Each structure stands twice: as structure tokens, then as C-alpha cells.
Amino acid sequence: MKRTEKSPLRDTLAxxxxxxxxxxxxxxxxxAAEAGLNRTYLSAVERSEQNISLDNIWKIxxxxxxxxxxxxxxx
Amino acid sequence: MKRTEKSPLRDTLAxxxxxxxxxxxxxxxxxAAEAGLNRTYLSAVERSEQNISLDNIWKIxxxxxxxxxxxxxxx
Numbered sequence: 089m090k091r092t093e094k095s096p097l098r099d100t101l102a103x104x105x106x107x108x109x110x111x112x113x114x115x116x117x118x119x120a121a122e123a124g125l126n127r128t129y130l131s132a133v134e135r136s137e138q139n140i141s142l143d144n145i146w147k148i149x150x151x152x153x154x155x156x157x158x159x160x161x162x163x
Numbered sequence: 164m165k166r167t168e169k170s171p172l173r174d175t176l177a178x179x180x181x182x183x184x185x186x187x188x189x190x191x192x193x194x195a196a197e198a199g200l201n202r203t204y205l206s207a208v209e210r211s212e213q214n215i216s217l218d219n220i221w222k223i224x225x226x227x228x229x230x231x232x233x234x235x236x237x238x
Contacts (some may be wrong), residue, residue, distance in 0.1 A: 097220065141215065142176065145217070145235075146171070157236045157237075160217070
């Protein structure tokens with residue numbers, strides 16, 4: 089992988105976030121508020137444009153009430 | 164979690180990396196070469212000092228040949 093290339097994990101995380109939001113009926117705004125993150129940032133993560141950090145993955149997992157590993161589990 | 168506070172996921176990842184290296188008899192230098200990452204950076208990740216990004220988690224998982232979710236699975 090070149091330094092500038094996006095990893096396929098971004099798409100896995102993005103899909104899982106959308107699914108978990110849908111299961112809960114949460115908007116991006118609601119998730120952002122629950123996780124203490126910026127909505128624009130979260131939107132970029134869900135478009136696989138943002139190379140999210142581990143600490144922010146943890147905030148999202150905590151907001152959803154799931155183990156962080158589930159967020160990057162492949163289907 | 165305050166913006167400056169480290170998430171507990173850093174310790175989980177660090178422990179899993181050390182375990183997976185030990186299972187394979189790999190030094191930090193060897194893992195760094197396999198993953199295409201800097202050894203000093205990997206050392207900081209294993210001391211929970213570095214807030215690693217998702218793309219670099221992917222590089223480490225690929226080097227070990229494991230699903231990335233295993234790297235942040237709790238025991």
C-alpha cells in the first residue's frame with residue numbers, strides 16, 4: 089500500500105457505522121453528539137475519506153455500546 | 164473522554180501486537196519491515212503513546228495475516 093492509498097478498512101468501518109446507526113434509527117448528528125465528535129468529521133469517516141484514529145474509533149464504539157472490534161469486522 | 168485522554172483501546176492493541184510478535188518470534192524491527200512502518204513509530208504504538216490511524220492498523224494486520232478486528236479484540 090502506498091502512503092497515500094486508503095485502506096479497505098475504511099469502507100468496512102463506514103458500512104458498519106451506517107448499519108449500526110440504521111439499527112438504532114440514529115442520524116449522523118445524533119451519533120456525533122453521543123460520541124462527542126464533529127458531525128462533518130463523522131460524515132467524512134462514513135464516506136471513507138477520513139483516516140480515523142484509534143481513540144476516535146473508541147468513542148464511536150462507546151456511543152454504540154459495542155466492542156470496538158465489531159466496528160471493523162468484515163461481514 | 165477528554166480530547167487529550169488516551170483510549171483504553173491503545174493498551175488492547177499494544178498487548179495484542181506484543182503477543183502476535185511473540186507467537187511469531189518477530190522483533191519490532193521485523194514487524195516494522197513487514198508492515199512498511201517506522202520502527203520508532205511502532206515502538207510508540209506498543210507503549211500506548213501513539214494514537215494510531217486505521218490505515219496503519221490495516222498495515223499491521225496485513226503483516227500478521229490476521230483480520231484487523233483481532234488486533235483490537237479484548238481478551
